[in-house]
Amino acid sequence: DAGITQSPRHKVTETGTPVTLRCHQTENHRYMYWYRQDPGHGLRLIHYSYGVKDTDKGEVSDGYSVSRSKTEDFLLTLESATSSQTSVYFCAIKDRQFYNEQFFGPGTRLTVL
Amino acid sequence: QQPVQSPQAVILREGEDAVINCSSSKALYSVHWYRQKHGEAPVFLMILLKGGEQKGHDKISASFNEKKQQSSLYLTASQLSYSGTYFCGTVFTAGGRRETSGSRLTFGEGTQLTVNP
Numbered sequence: 001d002a003g004i005t006q007s008p009r010h011k012v013t014e015t016g017t018p019v020t021l022r023c024h025q026t027e028n029h030r031y032m033y034w035y036r037q038d039p040g041h042g043l044r045l046i047h048y049s050y051g052v053k054d055t056d057k058g059e060v061s062d063g064y065s066v067s068r069s070k071t072e073d074f075l076l077t078l079e080s081a082t083s084s085q086t087s088v089y090f091c092a093i094k095d096r097q098f099y100n101e102q103f104f105g106p107g108t109r110l111t112v113l
Numbered sequence: 114q115q116p117v118q119s120p121q122a123v124i125l126r127e128g129e130d131a132v133i134n135c136s137s138s139k140a141l142y143s144v145h146w147y148r149q150k151h152g153e154a155p156v157f158l159m160i161l162l163k164g165g166e167q168k169g170h171d172k173i174s175a176s177f178n179e180k181k182q183q184s185s186l187y188l189t190a191s192q193l194s195y196s197g198t199y200f201c202g203t204v205f206t207a208g209g210r211r212e213t214s215g216s217r218l219t220f221g222e223g224t225q226l227t228v229n230p
Contacts, residue, residue: 033217042115042200042220043155058217090154099162101145102202102218104154 003027004105006091012111019078021108023091031094032074033102034058034066036087043090049074081112114139116203118221125191125228133224135201136183142206144177144184145218150197158186163206191228198223 003026013019023032033048035058045058047066055066063085065077078085091105116137123131135144143162147155161167161177161184174187188195202218 040222042222043202043218044220045217048217059219099143099160101157101160103157106154 004091004093004103006089006105006108008108009106010109012113013081014113015082016080019081019110019112021076021089021091021110023074023076023105025072025074025093027093028071029093029095030071032068033092033094034064034074034076035090035092035104036060036085037090037107038087046076046089081110083112086110086112114205115219116201116221118199118201118224120224121222122225123227125226127191127193127228127230129191129228131188131191131226133186133188133199133201133226134183135185135203135221136181137203137205139182139203140206141177141179141182141184142204144175145202145204146173146175146184146186147200147202148195148197149200149223155200188226191226193228193230196226196228198225200224 005024007022031050034046035043036046037043044060046060046064047055047058049055049068052068052071067075089108092102094100094102116135119134125131145160146158148158149155161175177184200220200223202220
């Protein structure tokens with residue numbers, strides 16, 4: 001258990017509404033990541049953070065923004081949700097027990113109607 | 114540039130062996146393997162590094178062929194608990210170094226493994 005929680009765990013929203021997902025970690029990890037998982041695509045990186053207020057884009061960042069004002073929290077925001085953003089969202093942290101392995105949170109299932 | 118996993122799905126009987134492959138069109142710095150059960154988060158299994166070093170799970174083995182830009186995961190004497198979807202995540206190399214910062218992983222689409230009694 002890498003001490004990662006995600007909230008909410010499930011959310012149903014309507015097209016055009018803003019949505020914020022939260023990832024919280026308790027072990028002071030520097031690197032945090034947001035992925036989305038869709039059938040046929042595996043896990044795709046949305047954004048990642050390498051420190052407080054330090055973030056960078058992943059391969060599918062359009063339509064998403066992130067913020068990290070504290071080490072323990074990494075927020076993912078959909079400014080205006082679309083049906084194509086219906087997905088399962090996973091947060092992850094990077095550990096160094098072996099060699100930069102990543103550990104994932106429990107996930108958030110988001111449905112945009 | 115997403116790595117290609119094969120097979121897409123495999124069904125075994127308990128005790129049988131399986132091999133899952135992960136191939137890349139780009140040079141690899143490291144390969145990470147994860148297993149995900151239905152409705153759960155992916156779970157880290159192991160990392161394979163350039164030079165052949167393996168770190169992680171002690172009951173599942175894997176290989177990393179840098180020249181062929183591929184890795185294989187070996188599941189021997191499979192157990193029911195091995196069922197799930199296996200993903201490889203890759204870190205690419207450029208000029209012998211990691212291509213991207215932040216240890217970014219590019220994942221394959223997954224291989225669904227089912228072990229039946």
